[in-house]
Amino acid sequence: MGARYASTGFQTPVAATFKTMLELKAGTTVRPRVYDFLMGASGTPADNALEYALQKTTAAVGVGTSVTPEPLDPADVAALVTVLEDLTTEPTLAGIPIFDIGVNLRASYRWVAAPDSEIIIAAVANEGLAAMVLSSAYTGQAEATLMHEE
Amino acid sequence: MRRPGGYLIGVSPAGVRECDTFTCSHCQHIVFVKPKCDPADMGGFCQVCGTLICELCVGKGCTPWEKQMERAEARDAALRSYGLR
Numbered sequence: 001m002g003a004r005y006a007s008t009g010f011q012t013p014v015a016a017t018f019k020t021m022l023e024l025k026a027g028t029t030v031r032p033r034v035y036d037f038l039m040g041a042s043g044t045p046a047d048n049a050l051e052y053a054l055q056k057t058t059a060a061v062g063v064g065t066s067v068t069p070e071p072l073d074p075a076d077v078a079a080l081v082t083v084l085e086d087l088t089t090e091p092t093l094a095g096i097p098i099f100d101i102g103v104n105l106r107a108s109y110r111w112v113a114a115p116d117s118e119i120i121i122a123a124v125a126n127e128g129l130a131a132m133v134l135s136s137a138y139t140g141q142a143e144a145t146l147m148h149e150e
Numbered sequence: 151m152r153r154p155g156g157y158l159i160g161v162s163p164a165g166v167r168e169c170d171t172f173t174c175s176h177c178q179h180i181v182f183v184k185p186k187c188d189p190a191d192m193g194g195f196c197q198v199c200g201t202l203i204c205e206l207c208v209g210k211g212c213t214p215w216e217k218q219m220e221r222a223e224a225r226d227a228a229l230r231s232y233g234l235r
Contacts, residue, residue: 028226031219056178096206099180107162111180117155117173119180122219124226125235 002033002149003076005069009085011133012141014041018053018132020087021144023062025128026121027080033118034129036147040108041133043140047104050135050142054099056121057128062091069148080150081128091130105138118149151183155202158182175201178215 009022021039026032039052064084071079098119103109113119121129131144154170158180161167170183174193181192181204193204198212229235 028223028230054180095177096179098178101160103160104162104164107160107164109158109160111156111158111171113156113173114154119173119178120215120219122222124222127222 003079004072004147004149005076005079005081006072006145006147007067007069007083008143008145009067009083009131010141010143011086013139014050014133014135014142015139016134016136018090018134020062020064020090020130020132021085021142022067022131022146023057023064023084023087023091023128024121024146024148025057025061025082025084025126026123027082028123028125030080030150031123032081032121032148032150034121034146034148035113035118036111037131038108038110038145039131039133039142041105041138041140041142043105043138045106046138047106048135048138049102050105050133050138051100051102052109053097053101053132054119055097055130055132056094057091057130058094059124059126060092061126062087062130063089072147081148083146091128093130105135154183156180172202174204174207175199175214176203176207176210176212179204179206
């Protein structure tokens with residue numbers, strides 16, 4: 001079992017097109033395995049529709065605020081992945097979303113992987129995973145947490 | 151389902167939604183498994199690699215995600231060795 005880390009991020013304001021809350025980018029020496037993610041919104045509760053998605057990203061990196069993944073075991077070294085939050089320039093997305101769900105603003109979702117069923121990111125520089133959100137009515141803040149193992 | 155690949159929990163004012171999921175072994179898509187649903191509605195079983203796949207990957211041959219990652223990593227290593235990355 002590798003070292004485990006948690007990364008939290010947000011996106012504000014949520015827009016009518018997908019905006020990335022959190023982007024996790026791999027390096028060339030390790031394949032990060034995402035085993036848990038949570039998504040929700042912290043704005044004033046209302047009956048608005050949001051759509052959350054997870055999609056792989058390729059080498060064209062996004063632009064956002066750097067986040068330091070927090071090791072779940074304090075004895076572990078710093079993570080090799082790089083993480084961005086509140087992206088202002090979207091990364092290049094690959095394929096189609098691997099997770100896509102429409103939810104009420106008042107709802108939050110969590111997915112946990114069984115062992116050996118994690119989302120695996122190739123050990124290619126700047127390939128990664130983006131947690132995204134969109135809403136046609138809600139323009140507040142949405143949050144995501146990604147937990148990965150490397 | 152027996153040996154699910156994951157578990158989804160959604161909490162909303164309408165209640166709690168929970169369901170098993172599995173991860174497509176070809177494209178990593180997370181598939182929600184509705185209890186007692188028709189197996190054909192949630193994807194298929196790849197006879198080549200012996201794993202569950204999503205409905206988008208049914209009938210498209212067998213290219214496991216592991217193989218796709220190996221190709222991407224080999225290509226990246228070659229490009230870096232040429233000084234192109």
